Amino acid sequence: MQVGQPVPTTPLELITASDTVTKVVLAFLALLSAISWTIIFAKWLEYRNVRSAGTKFVQDFERAHTLEEAARIAARGKSNPFTRVFMRANTFLTDMTTSSAPTLERTRLTAGQVEALRQVLDSQTDAERDALGKYLTALATIGSVSPLVGLLGTVLGVISAFLGITREGAGNIGAVAPGVAQALTATALALAVAIPAVFGYNIFANKLNGIDGELEGFGSELIALLAREGRI
Secondary structure, eight states, rough: OOOOSSOOOOOOHHHTOOOOHHHHHHHHHHHHHHHHHHHHHHHHHHHHHHHHHHHHHHHHHTTTTSHHHHHHHHHHHHOOOHHHHHHHHHHHHHHHHTTOOOTTTOOOOHHHHHHHHHHHHHHHHHHHHHHHTTTHHHHHHHHHHHHHHHHHHHHHHHHHHHHHHHTOOOOHHHHHHHHHHHHHHHHHHHHHHHHHHHHHHHHHHHHHHHHHHHHHHHHHHHHOOOOOOOOO
């Protein structure tokens, strides 16, 4: 801010009166904020849909008496991580048993086949976790990097303000304060970006861990169903 210019009195005026370096930092932080909120809203919708569809399928699955009945339930339901884990396991069982016996219904699985099935379940569970966790790393990165970007903008803004004061030859508090205030807007905006990002990451990471645990439990329920049918 140059000496003799009108003193900013609102946050918007502080931003518009900032020097070029501060404006660039603020624009970058605004971009990070837009990305962060986009991820937050997208993940909120995704996790809500997963929870709704997954809960319904698991409830219906628990009432199924045979693998074929569970397959019909999965086929007519909305696709979600739980149905995809089931369909992957069902495909594996179909391919494995039809290649070794003409009838699927009464074929008993060997210990090696059961272990292979567990590995298939674990593999698909990991794939679903990775898919659900997509972009959460970006959210964590924004939450950790934004304060540093804001601090950089503040430091550069303060340096610029003091250099401007030196050039103009004014050294009173009235000349220093506006430039420092403009520089501090970078820190304020950085915190406004980082806080929601950190909260969002922690919330979604906790939800992801919960879904991952439920998927592992579902795999055990599937094996238990096979045991009740006498296939194990």
